[in-house]
Amino acid sequence: MIDVQNLIFEYPGQRALDDVSFSIERDSVTALVGPNGAGKTTLLRCLCGLERPLSGSIVVDGIDVIEQPRRSHERIGYLSDFFGLYDDLSIRQCLQYAAEANGKINGLNKSITQTAEQLHLTDRMEQRVGELSRGLRQRVAIGQAMIHNPRVLILDEPASGLDPEARHNLAELFKTLQAAGMTLLVSSHILAELEAYASDMLVIRNGRILEQRKLASHAASRRQIVIEISSGMAHLHNLLDARTDVQAICTDGETVTCELSGDNTTQQLLLKYLVNEGVAVVNFSTVKRDLQRSYLESIRAISTP
């Protein structure tokens, strides 16, 4: 759905995006993570055609964003880190303007009603946006970004400043949008908020993509295993190294952490195999591999020579 190749973007004397390449699958929710100043916002703005990169290509839903930015806008909805709302307009007016400005002419009222229902704004349609709470403002902003049914929704720090309940509602909304066939790219440096809905993770640092991977919770075929033994670490290592379905083996004292490709049966067979081979297994368990952990591992892997 999104294909970026060799993207270079520069500010005077500084390369903000350095040869960035990645692809994002249709109907996925990708978390774009990285520290402040990593290039997240610049990348998102380039994807939306709001900034013109020096070189490289960006294709969104088959449209070259650099060559045809106006055409690509029909396929993209963008929510910037500040919501960008007209405080003096009512919610209905905001949604109507966003729909019409994005070329939504047929079924305008139906779109407004549907969007308002999806965002639980139906009973507040005549309220001025300036009078709304931050959570509600954010919902209106998302409504503006998605009212023209874009194929891709790009959101920059959508949950910053929201209370836990609003964050939960946001996660539910993103899941609904994904289920409805929308591809989402969400940036944030608060990883916990992305956990609930992200299926993929894209790590950016110093303008470079460090890693792109499916998240364990969404990748049913991969799981993280922790094996604690009382002795025979070298033997265990040899056994694990010999297996093709085991990767990313890390040792910490008497504990080994690794990634297993496969389902519950594979996991059970691995345990049986280790016991049969005489490994003194004390503990054998799976670990929920959260986004924070994935991100830190990626950073650690890059930092390690």
Place this chain on the structure above:
Amino acid sequence: MRLNPEFRRNLWLELSLHRMILLGGALAGVFVLVGVFSPRNVVANVALATFVLAAMAWGSHRAGDSVLDELRERTWDAQRMSALGPWSMTWGKLCGATFIPWFVGVISIGVYLFERQGLTILERLQVVAAFTAGAVLVQALSLIGALIGTRFDKTAKSTLMSWAAVGTLGLLWSYFSFYYRSDDAIFWYGSAYDRFNFLTVSLFALCAWVTFGAYRLMCTELAVATRPWAWTAFVLYLTIYFAGGFIPVLDPLSRSLSVFAAMGLVVSIGLTYISAFALYRDPLAFRRLKHYAETGRWHRFLEAIPIWMASLGAAALFTIACVALHFMPHYSLQRIENVGLTAVPIWFVTLTILALLYYFTYGGSNRRVETTTIICLVLLYWLLPVIIESLGLVTLSWLFRPPMWDRPVLSAFIIGVHFLVAGTLCYRRYYARIAPTISLS
């Protein structure tokens, strides 16, 4: 038919029944009060003054704010990403944001038409047409100022708007005072035209150009690719327009050509300065151009050209024309339009000033680049030569301010050296601060 969404959004924000009633009532009160105590022509003048205040002053403020408000409320990105075309966005803002000022203006102009004595209805309509075109002109100029301001920081934005307002008011003041100064006919390309009609048509044409300029800037903001043909066309238009005033008859041809060349040089260099100083100078422009040229993407190259380059290119052509005409038979240096070889140092001066401007643009701070450049120019080309001259070292002062009219070749050489120095400084700073060490793959 569907209303332009941007126009309607502005109406939502601007229009309310109680506001209209309040304004209408206040205007009626003022005009009735003045009418009771003064002759009808005074009422007409008050109405015209109200029009100037409402449609021109307030209207231009609102037109500028139609973009600046988007920046303040951080809605500009959403507008840039909308499917609205640049023309819809331009007229939606221009007409929508100024709806109330126009409401007041239309009432005022109606009162003027009704109350003005001593003029035929046609003459009154001519006045109304001129003032209406003037109002559209300042509003479009204000919109241009705001669109330019989107690329600068907030301080620069407000400064820019202030300068735009002052410049516009000055322009209009001189223009309208010119209307009433004389009843003489205007001679343009040898034909006599009624002064009032000629200037009104000129004002309408300028108004159309400025509105088109606002549209082109909106194209840039909305990521619609443009090439600098419109700016080049504007250079040619102004050249032809102003040259007409200096050509009483089209013969002899050599003189007409000299006027065209000289006027073209003045106009193109003037517009080069305006565009280079007023518009946003992308520090990466040359890097982009180099990259597009290296990769053979010439359509991108043309789109990335700063518009001052287009007028500078036109100035180069007019310089060549001036030099060529210098060697034509029957050429006389006594005539003002015969710029001749002096065109070369004039063109080099422009290059030098641009090199200095970019030298400061590539500096560590983007603030007050234009002011710094102007101060530097005043020091180099005015203060320093004046000090040296006051010491009796007139020939030495030529190193800074050479006699371009008397010794054009020597001047071209000296200013050429100036350009080499300024260009080298600019180039070195560019490589030190702008061009990254990593080469493009």
